Amino acid sequence: MNQNIRVAIIGTGMISHRHMKVWSHIPEVAVAAAAEIDASALKAFGEQYHIDEKDLYTDFREMLKRDDIDAIDVCVHNNLHAPVSIAVMKAGFDCYCEKPMSASYFDSKLIYDCAKATGRKLAVQISSLFSAQTLIAKKLIEAGKLGDLYHARISEATWRRRPHVDRAAASCSGAFQDPPMAGHGAIIDTGVYHLGQMLFILGLPELDTVLGRLYQKVPIGAPDWVDGGRYALAHPMGVDEMGVGFANFKNGLSLEIFTANATNIDQPGHSYIEGTNGGLQYSMPDAFGGDWAMGMPPFGELPEFLQPTLTYTGLDEFGFAVTTDYRPYENQQDLKHYAPETMHWFDNQLHWYHYLTGVLTDETRYDTPLIGLNTSLLAEGIVLSSERRSAVTAEEIKALSHSTAMWRQETPWGIFDYEDSF
Ligand SMILES: NC(=O)c1ccc[n+]([C@@H]2O[C@H](COP(=O)([O-])OP(=O)(O)OC[C@H]3O[C@@H](n4cnc5c(N)ncnc54)[C@H](O)[C@@H]3O)[C@@H](O)[C@H]2O)c1
Incomplete structure (x- = not known):
């Protein structure tokens, strides 16, 4: 059962190129649009992957107004994973988020809860699971x-x-x-x-x-x-x-x-x-x-x-x-x-594609x-324990963790105020 999926990318830095290589192996996936705050990087990306100028956005929120895109591939850096992924899912798109799920347990939980609340299909890139x-x-x-x-x-x-x-x-x-x-x-x-x-x-x-x-x-x-x-x-x-x-x-x-x-x-x-x-x-x-x-x-x-x-x-x-x-x-x-x-089972983007098309379900997918959430809890435990110079319990980690995310981002196109989006 092959189905065509139209994906858009947010963030056209280093890792987006690796994503593009993998997407090129899955002919049923078309990368239809891209968003990037660096105008020259965006232009170069469009030229390299033959994405029309009208499908390139310096403000990804404009791209989220489209109704001809199925899912979004989030390739921005760590402390933007929560703000951007949440905005994506709240706008009604399924979401593939780069690792780490977030820099803090608190933010990873926000993403996790948002997927549950919106019912969107979320995947977090952890390639080592698929080897x-x-x-x-x-x-x-x-x-x-x-x-x-x-x-x-x-x-x-x-x-x-x-x-x-x-x-x-x-x-x-x-x-x-x-x-x-x-x-x-x-x-x-x-x-x-x-x-x-x-x-x-x-x-x-x-x-x-x-x-x-x-x-x-x-x-x-x-x-x-x-x-x-x-x-x-x-x-x-x-x-x-x-x-x-x-x-x-x-x-x-x-x-x-x-x-x-x-x-x-x-x-x-x-x-x-x-x-x-x-x-x-x-x-x-x-x-x-x-x-x-x-x-x-x-x-x-x-x-x-x-x-x-x-x-x-x-x-x-x-x-x-x-x-x-x-x-x-x-x-x-x-x-x-x-x-x-x-x-x-052998590639995480392919796995997400099969999840989007229904070949894999909530029960059968990884x-x-x-x-990602469990990983964040453990990593945050190390961060908090290091700050406090003492061991921490899982309950303490959950209670003490706070957001490190960038909810207000200065861009060449003005302030992106993410709090508005949830
Ligand atoms: N580079 C790697 O080897 C690698 C490997 C695996 C995972 N990752 C993960 O991928 C993520 C991105 O890493 P990278 O190396 O591609 O970083 P990068 O800095 O090269 O690319 C991030 C891009 O996002 C853009 N950006 C920032 N805010 C934006 C916004 N609001 N809208 C649109 N674009 C925006 C930046 O301008 C930049 O071009 C990180 O979370 C990282 O952990 C990177």
């Missing part, structure tokens, strides 16, 4: 290969180690380092791919307490002499670059967290899940959206250090100790060739807003 690595890990746990789960660890140093170019290249506008726009650093940025994936694999256990700490010690970016200053930043110490934590869940599970956008540690180690019958170790969850988003040919082109790994250690059916190396990257390629009824 073969996640699928295999979940299947091994469901099959009882790990037994009872009791402890896990997330370990990620996205830009791997210094000396290196850290976070700077990832945004057209430098918004990743800008506190009013980004909210926080690694813990809600690359961290959400790892937190979201781990919580999903563990079955969304209910959070009990969190002890955490954020650090702003290592300047992010690179010296001026690297690549003509391309990666140098005006404010390299803007947001925290490292977050660590320890969480307890109500079912008895515990979780260690290490996430960094810049670190002097060479090998921060694998993520892992400990069970009474077996353990899983893994690295490099898919934070790129697969080779569709990266624009790479199907086989063997993702650099090896970016390819996901997954190792199971446990007992075989005879009781002998075994170690099995799964090959998530190769399996990821195979997922594309499965029957149409299963292929919507509930990315709920996973």
